[in-house]
Amino acid sequence: xxxxxxxxxAFWLSLVILGLVTNSPAAAQTTNRFARWxxxxxxxxxxxxxxxxxxxxxxxxxxxxxxxxxxxxxDFPGKPxxxxxxxxxxxxxxxHFADRIVIPxxxxxxxxxxxxxxxxxxxxxxxVAADFKAFVEKVHKALPETRIAYISIAPNPARWAQVxxxxxxxxxxxxxxxxxxxxxxxxxxxxxxxxxxxPSRDIYRPDRLHMNEKGxxxxxxxxxxxxxxxxxxxxxxx
Numbered sequence: 001x002x003x004x005x006x007x008x009x010a011f012w013l014s015l016v017i018l019g020l021v022t023n024s025p026a027a028a029q030t031t032n033r034f035a036r037w038x039x040x041x042x043x044x045x046x047x048x049x050x051x052x053x054x055x056x057x058x059x060x061x062x063x064x065x066x067x068x069x070x071x072x073x074x075d076f077p078g079k080p081x082x083x084x085x086x087x088x089x090x091x092x093x094x095x096h097f098a099d100r101i102v103i104p105x106x107x108x109x110x111x112x113x114x115x116x117x118x119x120x121x122x123x124x125x126x127x128v129a130a131d132f133k134a135f136v137e138k139v140h141k142a143l144p145e146t147r148i149a150y151i152s153i154a155p156n157p158a159r160w161a162q163v164x165x166x167x168x169x170x171x172x173x174x175x176x177x178x179x180x181x182x183x184x185x186x187x188x189x190x191x192x193x194x195x196x197x198x199p200s201r202d203i204y205r206p207d208r209l210h211m212n213e214k215g216x217x218x219x220x221x222x223x224x225x226x227x228x229x230x231x232x233x234x235x236x237x238x
Contacts, residue, residue, distance in 0.1 A: 034096045040086040044101050054080040058227055059107035062114035063089045065154070068210060075220045079227050082107070090118045091131035095138055103142045110139065111186075111223065113151040115169055119162050125169035132173050136183065149184040149226045150177060151219075155192050155199040158208040184235060188222055 057080035060066050066085025073081055084101045086093070091114045094102070102110065112135070118128045136148055152170045155163060170189055177183035192215070194200040201208075203215035211219070225231035 034093065037086055037089065037093055037097065041097050041100055044084055048104070053082045053105055055106050056080070056108045057082050057105060058109045058111065059084060059102060059105055060111045060113075061085060061094050061102065062112050062151075063087060063117050064210060065113050069216060069219075071216075075216070076224070076227055081227075085113075088117060089114060090121065090123070091115055091128065091135060092118075095131060095135045098135065098138050102139060106143060107146060109227070110146060110148045111151065111226065112148065115153040115173075116156065116159065116166070119153065119165050119169060120159060125165050125172055128169040129172035129176060133176060136180075140182070145182075147182050147184070147232065149186050149223075149231075151186045151223070152189045154211075155189050156209050157199045157201065157204060160199065181236065184226060184231060186223060186226060186231075188219060191218060191222060 059082045060072060061084045063085060064087035066083060067087045069083065072083050082105060094112065094114060115128050132150060139146055139148060150173055153166045174185040177185040192199055192203060203211055203218060205212050
């Protein structure tokens, strides 16, 4: 009888502990991690219903550098581009919402810029690379022919203290993209550095984090070959 009571007490104690863990601030933060984006994602879905984006298009997704690229269609005329950037997001957010704002579009090409917020949130380069791999695997499970191009994490002046982790994450993702012909790594990090090896100041807004028009003009020239096929052809010929 004593043994049964002990086991019963242990059972109830485990439930209490589980309840405390589940209701802890850390657990709540994890639960609400994606809820913070619900308004943005719902707005995308509303737009999709009223103005359906093209199938087999070119999807730009990621954080604020994508969201703020408001003249994306003008920069790439004639290209069926779709902007689904949501500022402050990390790669894991795009993984989570892929079923709603990626896969339904059946894009032929996805261009992602994300990872800087991840590093700023203290995620390791290894975690950043693993999250990008998770995004690729989720997309390719549903859309095996879709190409995915990753824009390297930029050398932001405001976050220059994190540059070593940025370099490492970029390198790990670059190496991963080299294992699959459907993947590409777009290096914007190097061109965005000045002659002194630090970020060029004239391509950033006063916040020293987001790009100005000159910065986007640079990106346009670097990214264009991936949209018109030249970069993929060059990769295949290596």
